[in-house]
Amino acid sequence: MTGAARTAAIRTDTVRTAAARTGTVRTAIVGGGLAGAALAWRLTELGLKPTLFTSEQGRRTDATQASGGLLRGFETDPARARAAAESLAELRASPLLRGWADYRELDSTVVLPPGTDPAALHTVLRLLDELLPGSAELRQLPDLKPFLDLPPGSVAVVERQAGYLSPAALRDALLAQAVRAGATVRTDPVLRVLPEGTVRTAGGATAEYDTVVLATGPWTPGLLAAWGLPGGGLRSKRIQYTLGRGTPPGLGAFVDETCGLYGRPAGPGRFLLGLPTDEWDVDPAAPRTDADLARRVAELAAQRLGLDSWPGPDAVTVAAADCYAPAGGLRLRACLPGAALLSFTGGTGGAAKYALLAARSAAAAVFSGETPDEDLPS
Template sequence: MNVAVIGGGLAGSLLAWRLAQYRGIRVTLYAAAAGGATAVSGGLVRCFEPDPVNAAAAAAGLAELLSSPVLAGWAGFRATGSVYVCPGVPDPAALAAAAGPGHLDLCDPAQLRARWGLAGLPDGATGVVEPTAGYLSPARLAAAVRRDLLDRGGVLLPVAVRQVRAGAGRPQLLSGDTWIDADVVVVAAGAWTGALLPGTGLRTKAVQYVVCRARGPLPPAFVDETSGLYGRPDGPGRLLLGLPTDRWDVPAHTDRFDPACLPRLRSRVRERLPGVRLGAVSAQVAAADGYSPDGRLALRRAPGTDLPLYTFAGGSGGAAKTALAVSAEAAARLLAGTPAPTGGER
């Protein structure tokens, strides 16, 4: 069976790598586009997510990462611990789904301030604390699995795909001026997915953050839903910090950082982390990602066809947590009945 995966970011690279572990499958990964969300992602990984489906995938992914020194090395995983602040009591279903490696602790605002200096939280806020969580480099992991893909006999083509369609009985992709048939085509091109395959319901949205010098009691990887502030350590004396944007339907190749967010970001840090003193900004980072209405990275059949033409996108800026588990599930679904893989990483 010939399978074409379009998109060399984290989602596409992991899916192609998973597929190459099945016998009798020839995988071609089209990976022309550089940059995108994978190149700039902060790479936060933890078990808890407010959505139970994402929580289950995140927990399974972190368990695989922690159980494999090879994968952890490929990803450059750093265990910093994690704090996720919810505006109220977390959904019990999400907490149950997040039961994975390590354990979860729940903290009230007083405990969050005493342990990590998080201040100004509303009454009733709850912190979900994970000592085994941390962050990885999605770009580094994607590059590593692409190398292993080649060792497994997969094909990596650094060429652009211009269009995808349901052909006469088979899905097709247009590379250059040539239409190419495949038994299965999966568009895993992040923010470019909707342009290659319209009608999927995916939208683009800007993601951005800064890296700056910082002094004081620096937090672990964290997300504060009550203010929107998120961040993680970025080496000694440095923090990566960001706020959600409302810049929807931006060009897929966007890298424009909105400087108007800087005053808001500094204000939120003063409110939530009053013991931290921010210094000079060393990097302003922006990109676009593909967003699905449910906020989940998932394999979805293209609308309007019964042919094996799919998208694998929609992680909404947070797929670093779920991509390991969801790529394994997607490969198994695509190749149901095909002999199972004999092993993961080498």
């Protein structure tokens, strides 16, 4: 950083801290997906009145609209497991949040390949037992129905307190609640944010903020590049699944890490199934579906779940992009050291699970004026 930039950064930090102390920090959020909506809601819980800018066109193809909404506590990484389990515990404990999110409780099964480190597995299982008591248990072959053809030595973590939600319904409810609590939502896409906090919109408005948070999901890497700012390793990636007719008996939500297949029930007689893609740096405004990938999903549905006629003639394949981070998932990151511009994205294909918790930490950091010092772009 140059001397002038360092002086500007120190001044910005001082202004922000003073504003937070008096509760008058001017905060803008760009992006009204689940991340932006949850952050706006959490900020209003702390007494702030953020302005959230959203794009009606973007909402139609965003990650939140397309998301499968699978929820569980188990992740192989303990930090992610803690975030997912704490978020799930908060949702399950609140009838209001459950209603807003249209939460459906189901068993969740994660099948793990042979050779999964048993010590790491037990660390996560102990953590789950603390946060969601009695929910998770370890199962071994042959007690892994209805999965077929699993490699010998596969194990599974089965959770009873898991399920799925509607991220789009939760987003809408959180935004409505944030507005009731004093937030402003402007359907006016942002054209440019300057690092010191100036926001310019497509509608011609210009305003200054103490903190601007880019919660623009898979649009974020393109926006940062267009504004000449470092991307911090954030990238967009396509996600695709198919909704089809046919259900594996007794199976709730699942991820089979021995082949990548994941899914959940999707209404009477229907099941959602998908496989990860490897398509990076995609345009979130123009998601395309990949017929070859959909065919591979149907082959695995037959081979691994015995669903010979899934997906059937009225199948629907859904594709959208999410923003992936090199480490850490959905969290607040500085776009430049000391700048007023932060990002809150990096959901890495799984932030519906822990958006509530991530937004709580991000709101606390914005409120206190703390600049996140992790993951600064190099």
